[in-house]
Amino acid sequence: MPDEQFPAENSPARRIVEHRPIAFVADRQIPPSPPPAATTGVVGWLRQNLFSSWLNGLLTLVAGYVVFRLLAVVVPWLFLNSTWEASSLSECRALDTGACLAVINERFGQFIYGFYPSELRWRPNLAFVLLLVALAPVLFDRVPRKLLWFSIVYPFIAYVLLWGGFGLRPVGSEQFGGFLLTMIIGVTGIAGSLPIGILLALGRQSDMPFIKAMCVGFIEFIRGVPLITLLFVASTLLNYFLPPGTNFDIIMRVLIMVTLFASAYMAEVIRGGLAALPKGQYEAADALGFDYWKSMRLVILPQALKISIPGIVNTFIGLFKDTTLVAIIGLLDPLGITNPIRADTNWNGIVWELYGFVALFFFICCFSMSRYSMYLERKLQTGHR
Amino acid sequence: MSTTTMARDDGFRIGMLLSDTRYRSYTIQVIAMFVAMLGFAWLVDNTIKNLAALGKDFSFSFLWQPASYDINQTLIDYTSRSTNFRAAMVGILNTLLVAVLGCATATLIGVLAGVLRLSKNWLVARLMTIYVETMRNVPVLIWILITAAVINEFLPAPNQFRESVDPALRASPILGGLLVLTNRGFYLASPVWLDGSEILGIVLLICLAAAILFRRWAAKRQAATGRILPVGWIVAGIVVLPTLLAFLMLGMPIGVDYPTLKGFNFQGGVYARDSFIALWLALSLYTGAFIAEIVRSGILAVSHGQSEAAFALGLRPNRTMRLVVLPQALRVIIPPLISQYLNLTKNSSLAIAVGYMDVTGTLGGITLNQTGREMECILLLMGFYLVVSLVISAVMNIYNSRVKLQER
Known part of the structure; x- marks a missing residue:
C-alpha cells in the first residue's frame, strides 16, 4: 500500500524515518572533480575554437596552411634577407635575395618632403610639431582650453611656414610632395569639411525651400561624381572660372576641391545624426526660448555630432585615403613620388618595397584614426544602459 | 490711473524684415538667391572671358569628329576612324x-x-x-x-607556355586548358554554338518554365497541406536531366574554343586584359x-x-x-x-x-x-x-x- 511507503506528514512513522541515520545518504560533500581534460587548457581551447566540428577543422587547416605559406615567403623576404644599405637595385640583388629596403633608406627624405629644399626642411618639421600642439586641445579635453586660440591661428602660421613669406624664403608648390603633401591635403580637408558640412546639413534640414534646394543640389552633385573628375576640374577647369590673369596655385586648387568633396559627405553623415535626435530635443530647445543658432549650438549639435562620430571619422579616413588620387593629376604625393624613383636608372624595376611602404604609412594613419574614434565613442557614451 | 495700451503698429517697417520671424526667412532666402545668382554670373562671366581670351568656344561638335586613337578593349565596334x-x-x-x-x-x-x-x-x-x-x-x-603589379610580375609571360621552354620555367594552362593566366591578361575558353544548339536552347527554356511552374505548385501545396517537398533537388532534376539528354541526343552541339598559343600571343576564347x-x-x-x-x-x-x-x-x-x-x-x-x-x-x-x-x-x-x-x-x-x-x-x-x- 502506498500509504505505508510514504507516511503522512505528522504520523509517528515519518518522525522515526527522519531521525534515524540512513546508510546511503551522503553525510559530507564530495569535492568537485576537474572538468574533462578535453574541455580545458590548451586542448580545450583548441577544440572549442579551432576544431569544434569537422568543417571547422578543415577550415582551420586550410587557413593555417595559407598563413604558413604567406609567412614562409614574406618573413624571409622582409626581415631575414632584406638589404638596408645599397645604392642601386642591382647592388641590392647582388647582396641578398630579399627586399631591397635600401630604396626606402635612400629616398626617405623624398617620401616625407617630396622635393622640398633640404636645408629648409625644419619648416615642415616645425609646422608638424605645431600641428600636434594645435590638435591637442581639440582631441583631448585635459589640455588647457586657452590653447584653442592657438588652434585657430595655426592655419596661417602653417601657411607661412610651408610656403614662405614674411622674411622666410618662398617655396613653390611644385616642390611639395610625399607625406607632407598628404598631411597638408588631409588636415586641410578634415578641418575645412567639418564646418562646411555642418552648415550644409543644417541647410538641408532647413524650412527655407531655396536654401534647402541649394544644399541638396550641392550635396547630391558632389556625391554623385567621382573625386577624380573634381580633381580634373581643379587641374584644368578651375582657372577658367576665376578672373582672367589669376594664376591659382595647384595645391590650393586641389585643397578647395577636396574640401568641397569631403564636406558633402560630411553633411550627409551629420544629417543622419540630426535625424536620429528625438523631436523632443528640438521642442525642448524652443521651449527654453532659444533662437535657432542658440538651440543648434547648445542643444542639437552637441548631441547630433556625438551620434555621428563614427561616420565623421569614417569620412576623415576616406578623405585621407583619397589624397592618393592627386597622384593622377601629377602631384607628387607618396604614391606619385614612386614614379620618379622607379624612373631612376638605379632603382628601375623596384615595386613591392615602394608600394608596401606607402601602404604601411596609410594603414598606420587610418587604423589609428579608427581606434581613436572608438575611444571617443566610449568617452562620450553618457547614455544610461 | 494709468491705462496700458499696446501700441499696435500694423504698418510695415523695413527693420521687420530681419527682426520679425514672419518675414525673416523670406529675407534670408532672397538675399541668398541674389548672392548665388551673382556668384554664378561671376563664374560664367569669367569663363566666357577666359574662353574668349584663348580663342575657344563652347560646343559639342567635337563629339562627331573622328577620335583618331585606338582603344585596346572594346565591347562594340570601334576603330580609330570612329567618332x-x-x-x-x-x-x-x-x-x-x-x-x-x-x-x-x-x-x-x-x-x-x-x-x-x-x-x-x-x-x-x-x-x-x-x-x-x-x-x-x-x-x-x-x-x-x-x-596590377602582382599580375605583371608573378604570372608567366605568354612565351613561357611554349613547348620549347625549359620544363622548370614552363607554365601551363589551368582547368584542363579552359583558363590561361598570363601577365598580359587572362584567356578563358569560350563556347562555340554548332548546329542544333538552338534546339538545345529551346529545351532548356521549356525545362526552366516547367521548373518555375513546379515551384509554384509546390508552394501552393505546402500552403494548403503543410507538407514540404525537396524543391531544390526536384527543380535541379527537371532542369538538368532533359537538357543533358537533349545535349547528348543532338550530338553535343556546343564546342569549346580553347585559347591556344599562336605566334607571340594566345588566340581564341575570351581575352580579358x-x-x-x-x-x-x-x-x-x-x-x-x-x-x-x-x-x-x-x-x-x-x-x-x-x-x-x-x-x-x-x-x-x-x-x-x-x-x-x-x-x-x-x-x-x-x-x-x-x-x-x-x-x-x-x-x-x-x-x-x-x-x-x-x-x-x-x-x-x-x-x-x-x-x-x-x-x-x-x-x-x-x-x-x-x-x-x-x-x-x-x-x-x-x-x-x-x-x-x-x-x-
Whole structure:
C-alpha cells in the first residue's frame, strides 16, 4: 500500500524515518572533480575554437596552411634577407635575395618632403610639431582650453611656414610632395569639411525651400561624381572660372576641391545624426526660448555630432585615403613620388618595397584614426544602459 | 490711473524684415538667391572671358569628329576612324562592365568574409578581421596598383607556355586548358554554338518554365497541406536531366574554343586584359571588405530573440536563417550595400591608373587631351556619373520604401 511507503506528514512513522541515520545518504560533500581534460587548457581551447566540428577543422587547416605559406615567403623576404644599405637595385640583388629596403633608406627624405629644399626642411618639421600642439586641445579635453586660440591661428602660421613669406624664403608648390603633401591635403580637408558640412546639413534640414534646394543640389552633385573628375576640374577647369590673369596655385586648387568633396559627405553623415535626435530635443530647445543658432549650438549639435562620430571619422579616413588620387593629376604625393624613383636608372624595376611602404604609412594613419574614434565613442557614451 | 495700451503698429517697417520671424526667412532666402545668382554670373562671366581670351568656344561638335586613337578593349565596334562620341560610348560600356562584374564579385567576397568573421573558428575569424582592416585602411588606388603589379610580375609571360621552354620555367594552362593566366591578361575558353544548339536552347527554356511552374505548385501545396517537398533537388532534376539528354541526343552541339598559343600571343576564347583583371580584382577585394562589415553588422543587428523565437517554433537552423534572420538582416544591409555599389562604380574611374579604357580614360583622358575641350568633356563625364548615381539612388529609395517597417 502506498500509504505505508510514504507516511503522512505528522504520523509517528515519518518522525522515526527522519531521525534515524540512513546508510546511503551522503553525510559530507564530495569535492568537485576537474572538468574533462578535453574541455580545458590548451586542448580545450583548441577544440572549442579551432576544431569544434569537422568543417571547422578543415577550415582551420586550410587557413593555417595559407598563413604558413604567406609567412614562409614574406618573413624571409622582409626581415631575414632584406638589404638596408645599397645604392642601386642591382647592388641590392647582388647582396641578398630579399627586399631591397635600401630604396626606402635612400629616398626617405623624398617620401616625407617630396622635393622640398633640404636645408629648409625644419619648416615642415616645425609646422608638424605645431600641428600636434594645435590638435591637442581639440582631441583631448585635459589640455588647457586657452590653447584653442592657438588652434585657430595655426592655419596661417602653417601657411607661412610651408610656403614662405614674411622674411622666410618662398617655396613653390611644385616642390611639395610625399607625406607632407598628404598631411597638408588631409588636415586641410578634415578641418575645412567639418564646418562646411555642418552648415550644409543644417541647410538641408532647413524650412527655407531655396536654401534647402541649394544644399541638396550641392550635396547630391558632389556625391554623385567621382573625386577624380573634381580633381580634373581643379587641374584644368578651375582657372577658367576665376578672373582672367589669376594664376591659382595647384595645391590650393586641389585643397578647395577636396574640401568641397569631403564636406558633402560630411553633411550627409551629420544629417543622419540630426535625424536620429528625438523631436523632443528640438521642442525642448524652443521651449527654453532659444533662437535657432542658440538651440543648434547648445542643444542639437552637441548631441547630433556625438551620434555621428563614427561616420565623421569614417569620412576623415576616406578623405585621407583619397589624397592618393592627386597622384593622377601629377602631384607628387607618396604614391606619385614612386614614379620618379622607379624612373631612376638605379632603382628601375623596384615595386613591392615602394608600394608596401606607402601602404604601411596609410594603414598606420587610418587604423589609428579608427581606434581613436572608438575611444571617443566610449568617452562620450553618457547614455544610461 | 494709468491705462496700458499696446501700441499696435500694423504698418510695415523695413527693420521687420530681419527682426520679425514672419518675414525673416523670406529675407534670408532672397538675399541668398541674389548672392548665388551673382556668384554664378561671376563664374560664367569669367569663363566666357577666359574662353574668349584663348580663342575657344563652347560646343559639342567635337563629339562627331573622328577620335583618331585606338582603344585596346572594346565591347562594340570601334576603330580609330570612329567618332569621339563612339569612343565615349566604348568607355561608358567598359565602365559599366567593370562596375557590374565588380559589384557581383564584391558581394560574393563580402558576404563570405562577413559570415566568416562571425565564425566560431578563432583562426578564420582573425584572418577575416585582418583582411577587412588591411583593405579598409589602405587607399584603393594602392590596391589597384599592387594588383596590377602582382599580375605583371608573378604570372608567366605568354612565351613561357611554349613547348620549347625549359620544363622548370614552363607554365601551363589551368582547368584542363579552359583558363590561361598570363601577365598580359587572362584567356578563358569560350563556347562555340554548332548546329542544333538552338534546339538545345529551346529545351532548356521549356525545362526552366516547367521548373518555375513546379515551384509554384509546390508552394501552393505546402500552403494548403503543410507538407514540404525537396524543391531544390526536384527543380535541379527537371532542369538538368532533359537538357543533358537533349545535349547528348543532338550530338553535343556546343564546342569549346580553347585559347591556344599562336605566334607571340594566345588566340581564341575570351581575352580579358591585365588592366581589366587588375581593376576588377582590386575593386572587388576593396569593396568586399566594406561589404563584409555591412553584412556582419546586419546579422548582428537582428536581435537574438528572433532566432530563439524561430527555434521555439521548431524551425531548423537553416530555415531560421533563411526565413527569419536574413529577411530582417537584409533590411539593414541593403541600403549601405547599394551605396557601396555606387562607391565601386565611382572608384572604377581610377582605371586610368592601370590604363584600362573606361569613360574617364576615353572621354576624360585622350579625347580631352586631343581636342582640348576640357569644359565639355568634364561636363559630359560628370553628367554620366551623376546619371548613374541618381539612377542607383532612385532604385534604393524605391526599395527602402518597400521594405520599410510598417509602423502604426
